[in-house]
Amino acid sequence: MNSGPAGSLTDRETLAAAYRYCRAVAAVHGRTYFLAARLLSPDRRVAVHALYAFARTVDDIVDHGAPDAAARLDDIETRLRIRLREAPHPDPDDPILSATADTVTRFGISPAHLRTFLDSMRMDVPGTTRFRNRYATMTELREYMAGSAAAIGLQLLPILGTVVPAAEAEPAAAALGEAFQLTNFLRDIAEDLDRDRIYLPLDELAVFGVDPDVLTHCRRTGHTDLRVRRALTHLIATNRALYRFATPGIDLLHPRVRPAIRTAAVLYAEILDRIEQSGYAVFRHRATVPRHRRYRVAATQFATAALHPTR
CATH class of the missing domain: 1.10.600.10 (Farnesyl Diphosphate Synthase)
Incomplete structure (x- = not known):
């Protein structure tokens, strides 16, 4: 997998390992999406795995009710912004964000869509200004x-x-x-x-x-x-x-x-x-x-x- 014209072999290997990690997350947690992704070409398939793993990781932080959930979401958003802006080398200790940033860059995905996703996840975190655990109308639910x-x-x-x-x-x-x-x-x-x-x-x-x-x-x-x-x-x-x-x-x-x-x-x-x-x-x-x-x-x-x- 190509990590860019300037990418070293080590970078390519690290990025390939990051995508394999995302694939494993998708295989365990997203059975329907994982099966559907098998019908895609390899380059599209791994990109879907990366976005699924990103969403799943954020969702797990929120669902598990960690006391520092809001701070962790802020940290994820900051690290992703840095990766998209500065294009640092793939990080073996940060495989999901490495693969996600590569996917966003390669396919020209608007980062605004990931920020919108993170904002909705903040609506699930008690103590944040956006928190809701009830929705009065379908209009409110559709905002989420x-x-x-x-x-x-x-x-x-x-x-x-x-x-x-x-x-x-x-x-x-x-x-x-x-x-x-x-x-x-x-x-x-x-x-x-x-x-x-x-x-x-x-x-x-x-x-x-x-x-x-x-x-x-x-x-x-x-x-x-x-x-x-x-x-x-x-x-x-x-x-x-x-x-x-x-x-x-x-x-x-x-x-x-x-x-x-x-x-x-x-x-x-x-x-x-x-x-x-x-x-x-x-x-x-x-x-x-x-x-x-x-x-x-x-x-x-x-x-x-x-x-x-x-x-």
């Missing part, structure tokens, strides 16, 4: 998802490539990121409650008679109240509308990457099916798509692309 999800889609767009000017593909890319994120929120209600977080709009829950106390009771008993089932039905419909808006945008991407993104979109949308098929038992177990189904979808998308290369 602008960084936690839409910005991820916009980071990936230069890596994936487009057949139209990138700006034309940005709305769909952002919406697909939001669709993935909302699916996560619906799947992970119980885990989020354990951290005293609710990533669903309270006003829309209230229409169905659901408030935080009702959700807490469901978590404690493992039983999904009928009112919550109705609310989830509504929010799943909202989520599917996002997928319907976003998925036509896949045709705006480079043909070689479309099977990978369609695979991710199909598999994430199927999590919603699994929630429904379980009787909305989100407080009892985490909805997942079985491995055999993940591989079948990937194989189908790849075969379809091979038969219809312009689709």
